[in-house]
Amino acid sequence: MKLLRRLFLLLVLLAVIGGVVAWTLPAELALRWLKPDLGPLQLSGVSGTVWQGRASSVAAFGAPLGAMEWTVDKSPLLLRRVAARVGLSGGVLNLDGNVTRDADGSVLVQNLNFQLPAETAAPALDIPSLKLHGTIEGKVDEARLASGWVSGARGTARWREASVSGEAEARLGELLAEFSSQPDGSIAGTVKDDGASNLEVVGQFAIHSGQFNATARLAPRNGDPQVAEALRYIGEPQGDGSSLLKINGQLFKLF
Known part of the structure; x- marks a missing residue:
């Protein structure tokens, strides 16, 4: 009995020591x-x-x-x-x-707020004639990553105090985006302006396997000459004075 008691006390002591080591x-x-x-x-x-x-x-x-x-x-x-x-x-x-991180190895992200300078996105957008200004911030409400596959993603983003400089200069106001996962495993979303600036933006984008493509219609609002000048260097000019912007790129360029 003494041997069993000593063995039991030893096991308790080892458990306590192990707990302290793990805790610290x-x-x-x-x-x-x-x-x-x-x-x-x-x-x-x-x-x-x-x-x-x-x-x-x-x-x-x-x-x-x-x-x-x-x-x-x-x-x-x-x-x-x-x-x-x-x-x-x-x-x-x-x-x-x-x-x-769940037992199956998948990773769930929730309520993730992010913020970065707009200029950080310039390499991925690849428009060398213009510099991007302002701040991009947003929130990933939820997203799950398993075996390199993103599912259940949804969130929003906002480009605050958006403006460009370079060949032309223009203040773009604020641009808003919403995104979510699609059945094919891609992440797709829409982008639009907040209606308070002199640039009208309506577009959509998709991200899949590190590649992304986006299409947006850009048009001057209220006949703003600075915006009209800036659009000469962005996208393909359209007959109605708007510009059609198409972007295909790779997210790894951000790094």
Whole structure:
């Protein structure tokens, strides 16, 4: 009996020690184990614990993104789920939202807010004669990533204080976009202006396997000469004074 009691006490002691180690596990040590699963992400300056920590520098495909902070909820671990609140700030991209990795390996993103300078999108749009100004911000209400396939995605985006400069200059007001997943696995959406500027925009776009294409009709509103001049350098001029903009590109150019 004494042997059994001692064995039981030893097991309890090991469980307590294991719990303390897991509770206070340094994030830097955990990162070494997770590194093969991070793909193009590189984290440095890691501090805190695996449950609540910070990386002073995060990069994707070699491009710096800023600093990252995270908080992991412990209770979902009992169901083999990892749920965390993740924030990225201090760089070109700011984001904050909930990320959950389920037992099947799929990743669910919810209520993810993002913000970035409009000029960041310039390489993907590939219109070298114009520079983009303003801020693009939005929210991914929900999206699930499994085996490289995005499903159930839906959200909105807004280009605030939109303007262009270069060969021509024009203030474009605010542009609004809505997007959602489609049955074929692509993400499609619409874009339009808010009606308060002198540029009328009506268009649609689709993203699939890292490729995207977009088509939009751009037209000056209220006979604005600056907008009309800017449209000379954007898209294909139409007989009614509008311009038809067609864009095909690759998202990896953003990095």
